[in-house]
Amino acid sequence: MANNHKSPTNDFNKKTKTYLEILGDTILPNQLLFAVLISVGISLGGYNIGLWLLPSIASESMVASYSLLIGILGSVVSLVFCSILFKPKRILVEEETSSESMRQVFKDLQLDPLEELELIENDPITKKELEEFGVLNSFLALREEQKK
Amino acid sequence: MSLLITAILFALLGAIVFSLIGLISGTDETAIMVPLTLLVILLGAPPAAVFSFFMAAVLAKHLTHAVPTALMGIPGDTTAVPLIDHANTLRRMGMPHIALRKMISGGIIGAFIALPTAVLLGQFLGQFADFFKSSTGIIFTLAAILIAFFSKGKWVSVLMIIPFAFFIKSLDLVSFSILDKHLSISFFLGIAIGPIFCDLLFATSSSARKTIERDKPKEYHLAPETKTWKGYFPNPFKILTGRQQVFTSITTFISSLTFVFSPVGMTSLMGEIVGSRTKGAYKKSTTSLAVMNGVTESTYIAEVIIPLIAFGIPLSPVALGPGSPLFNAPPVFTVDPINNLHTYLTSWEFFLYGAIGLIIASLIAYPFSMNYARKASVLVMKLVSQEAIVAMFIGLACLLAFHEAQLVGIVLTFTVAAVGGLLNRILGIGAGVQFMIFYASTWIMTTLFGI
Secondary structure, three states: OHHHHOOOHHHOOOOOOOEEEEOOEEEOHHHHHHHHHHHHHHHHHHHHHHHHHHHHOOOHHHHHHHHHHHHHHHHHHHHHHHHHHOOOOOEEEEOOOOOOOHHHHHHHOOOOHHHHHHHHHOOHHHHHHHHHHOOHHHHHHHHHHHHO | OHHHHHHHHHHHHHHHHHHHHHHOOOOOHHHHHHHHHHHHHHOOOOHHHHHHHHHHHHHHHHHHHHHHHHHHOOOOOHHHHHHHHHHHHHHHOOOHHHHHHHHHHHHHHHHHHHHHHHHHHHHHHHHHHHHHHHOHHHHHHHHHHHHHHOOOOOHHHHHOHHHHHHHHHHHHHHHHHHHOOOOOHHHHHHHHHHHHHHHHHHHHOOOHHHHHEEOOOOEEEEOOOOOOOOOOOOOHHHHOOHHHHHHHHHHHHHHHHOOOOOHHHHHHHHHHHHHOOOOOHHHHHHHHHHHHHHHHHHHHHHHHHHHHHHOOOOOOHHHHOOOHHHHOEOOOEEOOOOEOHHHHOOHHHHHHHHHHHHHHHHHHHHHHHHHHHHHHHHHHHHHOOHHHHHHHHHHHHHHHHHHHHHHHHHHHHHHHHHHHHHHHHHHOOOHHHHHHHHHHHHHHHHHHHOO
C-alpha cells in the first residue's frame, strides 16, 4: 500500500471517520467485532455441544453430520441475533421523482432525444411495449420540452 | 422415487436461501457459494440432490441479484458488473422495473438453453477424458499459467505461481505432521473467504485502515415502484420482444459452448456485439440487458456442467470458484483420484437433476423478483445488518474448518485467507488462479523438488 509509511498517529484526533467499509457496505468496527465473536461462539459452541451430547442419542456414523447441522443452525441464529442487536448502518433514500427530467438524462448520455423519439415512432413493437409499460408518455414529453 | 423427492427438497432449499442472499448487494460469489455448498455435501446429501441444490442456488441468486442491480445501480455481485451501465440508463429514465424484467426474463431463457447444450457438449468432450485424467498434474499447471495470465493482476499472477504453490505445500506438510492427514477443505475455504478476511485485516491495521474508513454510512438510492402489470407468473417470452428473444437465444447458445472463458468476459463481449447492432437508447439498453443476463446465466451453468460431465476435474473459472465443492469436497468428493459428481451421475441424470434445480428456482425466484422486488429489498436492507452477514460467514468458515481439522483447520484457513486475500485484493491474483495453483501445487513441487 502506498500510504503505509505515513504516521498513523493522527487517527486518534479525527473522530468523524467512524465507519469502515467491509465488502462494499459500511459497518461500525466495535459492533463487527462483537458480531464475529457471537457468531463464531454460537456456531462452534453448537457443534461441540453436538459432538459431546449426541453419541448417547444418535448412531455413531451420524454424530458428525448432526453436529454440523447444529453448528449451521447456530450461525443462522447468530445472523438473526446480530441483526437485532446491531442495526444496519445503511441510508436508504427512496427516490420519488421518476422522470428526473428525461432531457437531462439524454444530455448526460450525449444522445439526441428527437432521434430516439423518431426511432420509437417508427418501431411499432417498441412503441406498443412502452405503451403497455405506461412510460410512452414520458418519452413523448421529450418533444414538448424540446419545442420550448 | 425418494431420490427425486430429496432432490426437489434440496432444490427448494437452495432456491429459497439464495433468493434471499441475492438481494444483498455486493456479495462475493465464491465466498458465499463455496461454504454453503460444502455444508450440503458434508451433511451427506445424495450427489443428485447436491447437483439440484447447486443449480437452483445459482439460478435463484442470479434472478434476485438483478434487483439491486436494476433498482439501486449497485452490481448484485461481480457477474453483474458489465450490466451496470445499461441498468443505470434505464433507472435514470425512471424505468428500473423494466430493466429488471428484461434482465430476469433473459436469464431464465439463458438457463434453459444452456442446460441441454452443455450436457450434450460435455458428453461429446467425454471421449477425450482419458487423456485429461491421466495427466491432471500438468493440465492443472498449464491451466494455472493460462488463468493467471488472464487474471486482473496478469504478470504478477504468473510470477506468484511457484511461490504460492510452495506456500501451500509447506502448510500442507506442517498440518500433515500434526494430524497425519492431508487437508483440503481448510485450504480452499481460506482462498474463498480471502477477500472478506482481507477487509477485516485492513480494519485492524492502523496504517491500512485509512483506505476503508468512511465518514458516513453508505447511501443507497432506491427507485420508485411503478406497478404496470397484473397476474403472478408472467410469461418471460411476453416480456421480451421477438427480436430480443432471438438475440438472447442465439447468444446464450454460443456462450454455452465457450466454457473456458470467464462469464464476465463473455457477458461484456456478447452485450457489446448485440448492443452495437441496436439503435435507440431504450431499445439498446433493454436488448443488451436481456442478452447479457442470459449470457451470464448460460456461461455460468455450462462452465459447471461441461467439466463435470466430460472430465471430473475443474477446468473452467466457475468450476474453480463457486462450483469447486462439486469437484472436491473430501472425504465425500475428491479430484485425485476422480471421485465426484462426474463418477456418480450419468449425462441423463445431470440433465434431469439440473432441470429440477432450474425449474424450482424459476418457480420461486422468478415470480418473487417480478412481483416483490422492491418490498423485499427494502426489508432486507432495513433489517439485516452487514455486521451480521460478515460475522455469519466468518462463523461458517470456522465451523467447516473445525469440522475438518479442529484448531489446526481454523488456523490454516485464516493463514491461507490472509495471504490469499491480500494477494487477491492488492495484486489482483483472483481466487480462480489460487484454486488452480492449489490443485497444481503437488505436481509442481514433485517436479521441482521431488517431494
